[in-house]
Amino acid sequence: MHSLGLRLDENLTIGELCEHLGELRQRPVRVAALPLPAAGPHGLWVSTEANDYIFVEERLVPIHQQQVILHEIGHVLCDHDASPVMSTDASRLLMPSLDPGLVRRVMGREHSDAEAEIEAELVGSLIGQRINAWGGQRTWPVPPEARAIVERLAALESPTHEKCNE
Numbered sequence: 001m002h003s004l005g006l007r008l009d010e011n012l013t014i015g016e017l018c019e020h021l022g023e024l025r026q027r028p029v030r031v032a033a034l035p036l037p038a039a040g041p042h043g044l045w046v047s048t049e050a051n052d053y054i055f056v057e058e059r060l061v062p063i064h065q066q067q068v069i070l071h072e073i074g075h076v077l078c079d080h081d082a083s084p085v086m087s088t089d090a091s092r093l094l095m096p097s098l099d100p101g102l103v104r105r106v107m108g109r110e111h112s113d114a115e116a117e118i119e120a121e122l123v124g125s126l127i128g129q130r131i132n133a134w135g136g137q138r139t140w141p142v143p144p145e146a147r148a149i150v151e152r153l154a155a156l157e158s159p160t161h162e163k164c165n166e
Helices: 014-025 062-078 088-094 100-108 114-128 144-155
Strands: 030-035 043-047 052-057
Touching: 014 030, 014 052, 014 062, 030 062, 030 144, 043 062, 043 144, 052 062, 052 144, 062 114
Parallel strands: 030 052
Antiparallel strands: 043 052
């Protein structure tokens, strides 16, 4: 905690931690809760040129949301890179309005990179010892500048199937 510049006697909220990290990184770290695709992860770290966004599944119980957010903060602090899941050309074909590097960074990291996932979980858990779990913000609105990203993530949700009439 000391290397992050946090006082050892400090008991932070997630919002205060994100504000502190934003100051350290010289770019805002914003958290937003939204319904993520059912088959997808519970949280995502999206790094753009101007901001870091942490998206968390809104249907999780608050303590689980907190752990997911801390896990994603662990990825931010460890500066984990995504392994490319698609070529730049394929990315441009599928999502032409998004920067291919952003697409790879968001979609490339997967749980098969066990070392990075374990490291992020450990860092998140260590920081969690300093977080006030019972106080602070319980919901995180989507910042206006992240709405386009959220709309694209929502489009990834698979359509629900209607029951067949007998």
